[in-house]
Amino acid sequence: MIELILKFSAFVSIGTTMGILYVLLSESIPFFREVSLIDFLTDTQWTPLFTNKHFGILPLITGTLTVTLIALLVAVPLGIIIAVFLSEYASPKFRRSIKPILEILAAIPTVVYGFFALMTVTPILQTIIPGLSGFNALSAGIVMGIMIIPMVSSLSEDAMYAVPKSLREASYAMGANKFQTAFKVVIPAAFSGIIVSIILAIARAIGETMIVAIAAGQQPRFTMDPTVPIQTLTAYIVQVSLGDIQHGSLEYKTIYAAGIMLFAITFLLNSISFYLRKKYQEKYI
Amino acid sequence: MKEKKEQRTIIQSESINVYYDDKHVLKNVNLDIKEKTVTALIGPSGCGKSTYLRLINRMNDYIPEFHFSGTIVVNGKNIYDDSVEVEELRKDIGMVFQKPNPFPKSIYDNVAYGLKIQGIKNKTVLDEAVESSLKQAALWDEVKDNLKAGGLSLSGGQQQRLCIARALAVQPTILLMDEPTSALDPISSAKIEELIFELKKQYTIIIVTHNMQQATRVSDNTAFFYIGDLIEYGKTDELFMNPIHEQTKKYITGRFG
Numbered sequence: 404m405i406e407l408i409l410k411f412s413a414f415v416s417i418g419t420t421m422g423i424l425y426v427l428l429s430e431s432i433p434f435f436r437e438v439s440l441i442d443f444l445t446d447t448q449w450t451p452l453f454t455n456k457h458f459g460i461l462p463l464i465t466g467t468l469t470v471t472l473i474a475l476l477v478a479v480p481l482g483i484i485i486a487v488f489l490s491e492y493a494s495p496k497f498r499r500s501i502k503p504i505l506e507i508l509a510a511i512p513t514v515v516y517g518f519f520a521l522m523t524v525t526p527i528l529q530t531i532i533p534g535l536s537g538f539n540a541l542s543a544g545i546v547m548g549i550m551i552i553p554m555v556s557s558l559s560e561d562a563m564y565a566v567p568k569s570l571r572e573a574s575y576a577m578g579a580n581k582f583q584t585a586f587k588v589v590i591p592a593a594f595s596g597i598i599v600s601i602i603l604a605i606a607r608a609i610g611e612t613m614i615v616a617i618a619a620g621q622q623p624r625f626t627m628d629p630t631v632p633i634q635t636l637t638a639y640i641v642q643v644s645l646g647d648i649q650h651g652s653l654e655y656k657t658i659y660a661a662g663i664m665l666f667a668i669t670f671l672l673n674s675i676s677f678y679l680r681k682k683y684q685e686k687y688i
Numbered sequence: 689m690k691e692k693k694e695q696r697t698i699i700q701s702e703s704i705n706v707y708y709d710d711k712h713v714l715k716n717v718n719l720d721i722k723e724k725t726v727t728a729l730i731g732p733s734g735c736g737k738s739t740y741l742r743l744i745n746r747m748n749d750y751i752p753e754f755h756f757s758g759t760i761v762v763n764g765k766n767i768y769d770d771s772v773e774v775e776e777l778r779k780d781i782g783m784v785f786q787k788p789n790p791f792p793k794s795i796y797d798n799v800a801y802g803l804k805i806q807g808i809k810n811k812t813v814l815d816e817a818v819e820s821s822l823k824q825a826a827l828w829d830e831v832k833d834n835l836k837a838g839g840l841s842l843s844g845g846q847q848q849r850l851c852i853a854r855a856l857a858v859q860p861t862i863l864l865m866d867e868p869t870s871a872l873d874p875i876s877s878a879k880i881e882e883l884i885f886e887l888k889k890q891y892t893i894i895i896v897t898h899n900m901q902q903a904t905r906v907s908d909n910t911a912f913f914y915i916g917d918l919i920e921y922g923k924t925d926e927l928f929m930n931p932i933h934e935q936t937k938k939y940i941t942g943r944f945g
Contacts, residue, residue, distance in 0.1 A: 567789070569785060569787060569789040570789055570791060570792075572747065572750075572783075572785065572789070573783075573785065573789045573790075573791065573851070573854075574791075575747065575750070575778070576745060576747060576778055576781075576782070576783035576785075576855075577778065577779075577782075577801060577802040577854070577855070577858065578775045578776070578777075578778040578779040578802065578805065578806070578858065579775070579801075579805045580775055583805045587801070587804075587805065588791055591791075591792060591793065592791070592792045
């Protein structure tokens, strides 16, 4: 009986994933009957809601990539520095108390981050960068980076902490100091774990919706310029889902096309992280 | 082990006391070690022999509960003096651990590590140091065609010799070995013992061991520790043939330990 319940629970999550995949495919296949896949992947304009319709996904992808890249530029260096500090320098007591506090960052609702980006970060940035538009990828990216810091730092720190003491001792006994030991021995030994944390952070950044919907604007543009309004895949899906688009119309189906694109990217990233974890797992981690 | 020419004392330890918080782990230990000899530290687990070994390169400094009093003079320098830079001290004292612990790097990078952290980048210097260290550690012939292979791909015995090569690459004068063969099979252990015999021509070696036969085979002098006390210290053959103390006798004849 218990076994049956467990099996059922496992099936629910697999079933849901399959169901989502089925809906995405079944709704986007009709879309690709009307719009050629070549146009979809190469056209540099995304204007399905205008009279002059173009269905090029590239502007949404560049928008997504720009925000993600900025987020990573913030989260990866800071996250790794925090991880090194917690794992190599901080006392065990400090480490135990600071980690949960850091993880609170991940517990803040993303809508709060979105408003923080729009109302606080953008005005500050505008004093530094005069031409900065009110909605822009830069502000959204920076705030998203802050949001995913705990993901990078926490998983990286776990990986670094798992590096055996004997390796550190070997390094110290050679006359290395803490800094050299951290960067030449511990980080390389924990490398697979750090990479996995970064990939998961990328997947999170790509899938993040609220911050970009609020702070990055709603203008699909084929650009990597972080100072102008853009639109990401997720923000587009929100826009259309909330709008009064007629159910079943071609415009309506575009969100499934965008959705399947998003699914493909995050699925790919998860697969890479899974593969790396299997392949590069050093035997002592 | 006949008396050779006058040997210099390289390590002098005077009235050493070590506490881990309230636990008194070394009690007023005095121990002098001569240059280019092999000294075995023996005794049952928890007797303080590893703690003593780790005093010499100050590896106990990382234990928060560690307290030390006394003086240890290595190469004429009081190593617990405030002016001593621990990193500098350790460049002169190599250490080999109980379990082989090569870095997850190539064989070459493992051996070159000590030199690289000293800022040496010259490829010729590094190449020569890697080759000569691996030769001294009797590993060169087995790995010379494969220096880019990972250190962890080697067998346990090879890994331990790699760790010895890594320690030798910075040209220390003293080599500390903390039960270096306890995780190895008998054949690998025998190789390490042969190596110790070769290495003592150039280095002062201090080896912690649980293996009585190993102590008698490789060492010139033996120190027997028991619950923090240095019970007996002398020439290995004398200590094993005619132990002065009853404790020593019991331990080396295997009645406890």
